[in-house]
Amino acid sequence: MRFRHSNPLKLLSTGLLLCLLTTDATATLPLTPAPTIQATGAILLDYHSGQVLAEQQADLQHYPASLVKIMMSYVVGQALKTGTIQLSDQVVVSQEASDRIKFADSSKMFLKLGQRVPVADLQKGIIIQSGNDACVAMAEHIAGSESALVTLMNHYAQALQLANTRFINVHGLDHPDQYTTARDMARLASALIRELPEEYQHYQQKTFTYNGITQANRNTLLWDSSLQTDGVKTGGTSQAGFNLVASATDGDRRLIAVVLGAPTAAARAAEGKKWLQWGFRFFERRTIVAAGDVVTKGRVWFGVQPEVPLGVVEPLSLTLPRGRSQAVTTHYQLDGVLKAPLRQHQIVGLVRFELAGKLLAERPLQVLEPVARGSWLTRCRDTLTLRWHDKP
Incomplete structure (x- = not known):
């Protein structure tokens, strides 16, 4: 040097x-260019240095779908960290949280009206089962209402400098005014991993059973033996397509890949894996x-x-x-x-x-x-x- x-x-x-x-992204000059992937927007971020190793329309606004739940989880983790809520708190499921019509044909924890659910179970229901009903129940417990919790989510988004992200609801069902970008989701995932390790540990859990119903984590890269993936989250709606935020480690290295708008669930996993493997293979931390x-x-x-x-x-x-x-x-x-x-x-x-x-x-x-x-x-x-x- x-x-x-x-x-x-x-x-x-x-x-x-x-x-x-x-x-x-051009500053690191890889010897082999990043492969082009099937996605509306994408980014590959080195967690420790903050360097962008590859990007593809990373600032294009896109429907987040259930990636909204990463911010929901971030808020939950902060509330637990500050003592605002406790894992042992019992949450009574409201009519809004158990709305079968609103959450029909979407991911849910299958909560029942009037049921008392520990925060610890809602936490896993949000992260592992991607429960829309669990998000509303948790929002009401933390902030009194879903709208109040959304205000808190947008406050955190501003603090984390997520300049192209706006939240309208806590679960991710499509709304014309709710959007994010690949770059912002990578920054949010980095903050979650760095600031809330106890919250993040649940993202590697492959299944969760509640009310006798076992559901698998939709992040299929957790089962891929060629990567040491320990998170983060998937999302998918008719307008968003198929989204993925994935994080994997290799020794003391960690990379975060974001794929937005992939054509299928299989494609989002394949494209995220493609960039993660490329990053680990052609780069090193010095x-x-x-x-x-x-x-x-x-x-x-x-x-x-x-x-x-x-x-x-x-x-x-x-x-x-x-x-x-x-x-x-x-x-x-x-x-x-x-x-x-x-x-x-x-x-x-x-x-x-x-x-x-x-x-x-x-x-x-x-x-x-x-x-x-x-x-x-x-x-x-x-x-x-x-x-x-x-x-x-």
């Missing part, structure tokens, strides 16, 4: 330096810089020492095409002249990591050792030197 110096960025703000990673790595040494003015090591405080790992890690180049840019005193970890510039001229990531360039102000004589000398250099 090579270091290169660029001219100082006079207008670079400290706030902008905190931007950690780009998601340009540590590019470790915490405290020195990028360069900077000239210090008015200090007790003439130079200071500059580098990164946080480690950086990237997902790269296999065998290309040595081709990553590092470029640093300074905000301006380094003047003592300098604090340890003070941000003084920007480090850019590139592969074949394409930006992979950015990190703040930081002071690795503090530098105190120098003597009166040193400060006078440096003042005169700087004035001389600034002369036209």
Whole structure:
């Protein structure tokens, strides 16, 4: 890996330096292009780095169908995490939740009016059985009504920066004003996995039995021995087609594939598998810089020492095409002249990591050792030197 110096960025703000990673799909330059898949929209995301490895109309708005339940589950997980609800809570099934006409010919948990159901069972009914009735019952328990829970879902969507997603109901039946994108669903799945591991563990469960009725998880990739799939969710309606958010691991790696609008249930699984296998086969995760790595040494003015090591405080790992890690180049840019005193970890510039001229990531360039102000004589000398250099 090579270091290169660029001219100082006079207008670079400290706030902008905190931007950690780009998601340009072309930046990783795979040796073998991603296969084209049958879908209205799709994306392949590296969970740990946030890099987009492949995308296909990833920002096209689409009916989410039962992928809505991923956000419903996210809300449930947050409510459990904060203690708003408990797994042992008994939920009384309302008329709205047991509406047989509304939920006819759709996925359900087969709840009965007046039945008392533990939150723990509703949780599994939502995740594994994709129960529309379970979603309404849970919404009423958490927020008092389905509409109130939808408001909460949209609040979380905004907080997670799901810019092209809007929820109208909690179950996913088609509505003209309810939409999402492949990119937003990948971000939501990432947040669920990262923030709510106890909630996410249920997504790998293959079957769930309630009221004597056993239903299988519709994510058929859970049964595929060629992948270590542990989630996430399927969805399908007449207008949405067949949707899938799938996540699989390989060692310390995790990829998330989203397929929207596949022609059949078999196709959504096959296309999701195709991209997951491609991602694991042609990419690898590499540590590019470790915490405290020195990028360069900077000239210090008015200090007790003439130079200071500059580098990164946080480690950086990237997902790269296999065998290309040595081709990553590092470029640093300074905000301006380094003047003592300098604090340890003070941000003084920007480090850019590139592969074949394409930006992979950015990190703040930081002071690795503090530098105190120098003597009166040193400060006078440096003042005169700087004035001389600034002369036209």
